[in-house]
Amino acid sequence: MVDGVIATIIKAFLLINVLMVFFAFMTWVERKLIGRFQARYGPNRVGPYGLMQPIADLGKMLQKENMIPDGARPKLYLFAPWIAMACALGAFGLMPFGNVATLPFTDYTFHLYIADTSVSLLVVAAIGSLGFYGLMIGGWASSSKYALLGGMRAIAQLVSYEVAFTLAVIGVIIQASSLSFVTISNAQDNLWYFIPQILGFLVFFVAAVAESNRPPFDLTEADGEVVAGYHTEYGGMRYAMFAAAEFVNAITLSALGAVLFFGGPSGPYLPGPLWMLIKIGAFLFVLIWIRATLPRVRFDQLMKLGWKVLLPVATLNLLITAAVVAYR
Amino acid sequence: MGIVVFFLAAAAAIATAVAVVAQRNPFVSALALLGNLVSLAVLMLLLEAQFVAIAQIIVYAGAVMVMFLFVIAYVGPRGEVGPGERKPWQVWLAILAGTLIAIEVIVVTYGATFEDWAEIDGNYGSPAAIGQELVTNYLLAFEVVSVILFMGAVAGVIFGTGGRPRRLSNDEVLAKETESAELRRREASRAVLDATRESMGEGS
Secondary structure, eight states: TOOOOHHHHHHHHHHHHHHHHHHHHHHHHHHHHHHHHHSSSOOOOGGGGGHHHHHHHHHHHHHHHHOOOOOOOOHHHHHHHHHHHHHHHHTTTTTTOEEEEETSOOOOOOEEESSOOOTHHHHHHHHHHHHHHHHHHHHTTTHHHHHHHHHHHHHHHHHHHHHHHHHHHHHHHHHHHOOOHHHHHHHTTSTTTTTTTTHHHHHHHHHHHOOOOOOSGGGGGGGHHHTGGGTTOHHHHHHHHHHHHHHHHHHHHHHHHHHSSSSOOSSSOOHHHHHHHHHHHHHHHHHHHHHHHOOOOOOHHHHHHHIIHHHHHHHHHHHHHHHHHOOO | OHHHHHHHHHHHHHHHHHHHOSSSSSHHHHHHHHHHHHHHHHHHHHOOHHHHHHIIIIIIIIIIHHHHHHHHHHHSSSSSOOOOOOOHHHHHHHHHHHHHHHHHHHHHHTTSSSSOOOOOOOOTTTTHHHHHHHHHHHHTHHHHHHHHHHHHHHHHHHHTTSSOOOOOOOHHHHHHEEEEEHHHHHHHHHHHHHHHHHHHHHHO
16 A cells, blocks of 8 residues: 555546446447447437446346356355456556546546455456456356356356466566566556567467457357356346456556556656556457457367467467577 | 555455455456456565566566456356365365464564564665676576476477477378368269269259
8 A cells, every 4th residue: 555545445446437437438439449340320219329338237237136146155146246256347446547646626646446455466466366266156156057157167168267377478577677567667658568578478469369258259148058157047237247356357458458568657747647548448449459350269169279389389489588688 | 655555555456366266267267367466466575676567567467467457357167166075174274374374473473572673775676786786696496497487488489389290291292282182072063973973962
């Protein structure tokens, strides 16, 4: 807590609310963009340009009946979406939006991040891996074959891609010789890491798409194969929490990409938070673009890509980086 | 603040440890073990060991427990498991082990006071400090562990693929191919024969 308890609580409160509003807005952007990619209008009935669509969806979700399927384990079934949601929000809390800022019209200075620890990157990885349990417990506790299969698929996919993901990120860690996001983003003032770490960035990006369960790697909820995967038996707000957790994870991974490879909040003219938003938005746009363009891969293709392509490439990148840094 | 967190985490650690053995459902037991590992990580954080705490969560919660739950969810029992058969020597062994651990705890903590704190700087327990130790003082242990892990990976591959496949010589490959071709041909002619017979049978 760099600014004391009260300021930290206020910052955390603001961050979560801004994040959720951003998430709601991004669901609208996603549907609008997918519509445009498919030569449709997308949502355009609720509010101007359909902007109120997320709020209408929220209202719909809130009114739905909360039911517990027969044979499910009620406590775990009800608890699983909370794990997913809490972990998704928690991982975002460490993202830096700049260094120090002054509150307008006062002399009060504060930091544009909630916490900067010496192990930030690992904390995000740890919270992310705890988030898997939401999917797994949800799939298991639902007492449904498809939910169980979806949950198992999710775990197999996430565990496989976590390896390549971590190896790709280690390149950046070696180059910045730090695990703290603030240090890493400050180290990129002269040169963004995606240029020297281009191999690492490519692996990171593919693995991040797979980690966030987004198309073309959305096998955990492939509707033609496992109905809706781990959240098959969920409805109403609980389904919405799973969906929100998934999208927030995509936002977190975008922010991670921006911090690790694109200099984080640094950039000319505009203030740090705005640069961060622009970079996150660019990442999310590419994710949506990919979703509208590429067909879903098969499960064996997914595993082959993860273990036989990404892992060796990430290892190669790691070796090159280590050699270059050692002889610099 | 620290003392409150300590007691919360300690209570959680004990409660989840009891739940691991008291729960009848293996899946719930495994989840309780997960809770135990996370509470231990909190205790490590209080000891300024940030890297160890996070490594504990990533390695045990993120990898080991996932595998446990994976296996239990796929092939384990879904419902409660009965008490099973309790052998008398197991009870005595458990009592003996418990007594030994209790003695160890008493010996270690006896005479300990809160008077002389160990002084540590802010760098203690950071990844840099631990990395420094690993590649200087503990290099041999570090390298040995990497070899052991590599052996584990190789063993996993061997078990997973069901032993090392024998490499066939060219003649053997040719023989196999001819054999399977012959089999396929026979199969096909038999199918044709059957179909003809059937149609003849229908005709008559």
